[in-house]
Amino acid sequence: MDIFDLLAEHDYEDLVFIHDGPTGLKGMVAIHDTTLGPALGGCRMYPYAGEHEAVVDVLRLARGMTYKAAAAGLDLGGGKSVILGDPRTDKSGALFRAFGRRLETLGGNYIAAEDVGTSTDDIAYAELETGHVVGRSREHGGSGDPAPFTALGVMQGIRACLGEVYGTPSAEGRTVAIQGLGHVGYHLCNLLHREGARLIVADVDGAAVARAAHELGATPADPDDIIATECDVFAPCALGAVVHDDSIPRLRCSIIAGSANNVLLEDRHGEALAERGILYAPDYIINAGGLINVAGELGGYDEERVRIRVMGIHDSVQRIIALSKRDSVPPHTAADTLAEERISAALSDGRPGTGPAPGRASRLH
Structure with missing residues (x-):
């Protein structure tokens, strides 16, 4: 499928390629739908195998943000950006300043935040060139790291699922298998540990697994096998598309609820989970805490107001x-x-304050 077919599949508003020779910036911004307001979504930096892989990822993520913002009750649309490169070796302040300059040319139709492979420090560099960013550090007047609020929202979603399946929302004594111990995954482990859950964890970073075992009494698992672990809750907190034809028969859980985006490779895999009696908490519902947190910067940040909304x-x-x-x-x-x-x-x-940006029309399908 070529790029224009991908755009037509779900009627995206824009796909913008961004490039800056002096800094080596190569990336793209996808805007899916701006019916409810400007598109907001994180900037992901990842060593994609090629441009087509990056296009597919940014489009899937942008569409997910449309649904996430709408379901969370925010007057925002859906967008996403990606930068091709290894965040461990290819970052520079100059690169993110160049990214900020490219954002500025979009006139506020897309607002960026941190995501996988980027940080509040990177956003601070972009902010030197544009005002169309959120997720700034506390030192720069922003909301800081959104990971704790994302984890809090996932925890609340897990509690809702536990209540449905087991009759009580408490995680005490429940076995939860966490795939991915990044910022969100580790915060989630802490919340579950405090409530008395038994933790099984996996990550490609062995040091993160060792830390969870030492600090939280978690049981390590092989990253390739964690999806087949017998547990009450499987919490995917790394990259998405982990539920597919090959993985579904291996599942030994009652609930799937985690922070990863696009957990289902295809919609039909959600139907397959239901047929197996596995309760799936839709990713963009349960992981909306980070979006709610950074969106709070747009109207004057109030941490307690954000916390109440995330608890919802x-x-x-x-x-x-x-x-x-x-x-x-x-x-x-x-x-x-x-x-x-x-x-x-x-x-x-046609409510005031909502609707497409000037010159645009919603084409959500």
Whole structure:
């Protein structure tokens, strides 16, 4: 499938390639839908195998942000950016300043934040060239690292799922297998540990696994085998697309609920989970805490207000489960319906403060 076919598949508004020779910047910005407001989404830096792989990733992520913002009740659209490169070796302040200059040319139609492979320090460099960033450090007047709020939202979603499956939201005595011990995954481990959960963890970074074992009493697992671990909850907290034809038969859990984006390789895999009786908490519902946190900067940051809204993810997951049962559809379908109805309502009533950017029309499908 060529790039224009990919854009047409879900009617994206824009795909912008960005390049800066002196700094080596190569990347792209995808804007999916701006019906509810400007597109907001993180900037990911990753050593993609090639441009086509990066395009597929940025488009999938941008569309996910549209649904995440809509379902979270935010007046924001969906977008994402990626930079091709190894964040361990290819970063520089000059590169992120060049990225900021390219963002500025988009006129605020896309707002960037940190993501996999980027940090608040990188955003601070971009901010020297543009005001269209959020997720700044506390020292620069921002909300700081969003990972704790993402983890808090995931924890609330897990509690909602536990309540549905086991009759109580408590994680005490439950076995949770966490795939990925990055910023969010480790914060989630801490929250689960405090509540008395038994932890099984895996990561390609052996030091992170050793730390979790030492500090939290977690049991290490092989990264290739954690998805097949017998557990109550499987929490994917690394890269997405881990639920697919080959992995589904290996699952030995009752619940899938984690911070990773695009956990399902294809929508039909959500249906396969439902057929197996595995409750799936849709990724963009349960991992919205980070987005809620950085979006809080746009109206004057209030940490307590953000915390209350993130805690509400528990109720959001409960609503999705109830809608799923009422309509006899998988949870991911129920979540999509909820998000699409909010966007359709905004289009039909033309509320002030919502709607496409000038010259744009929503084409959400």
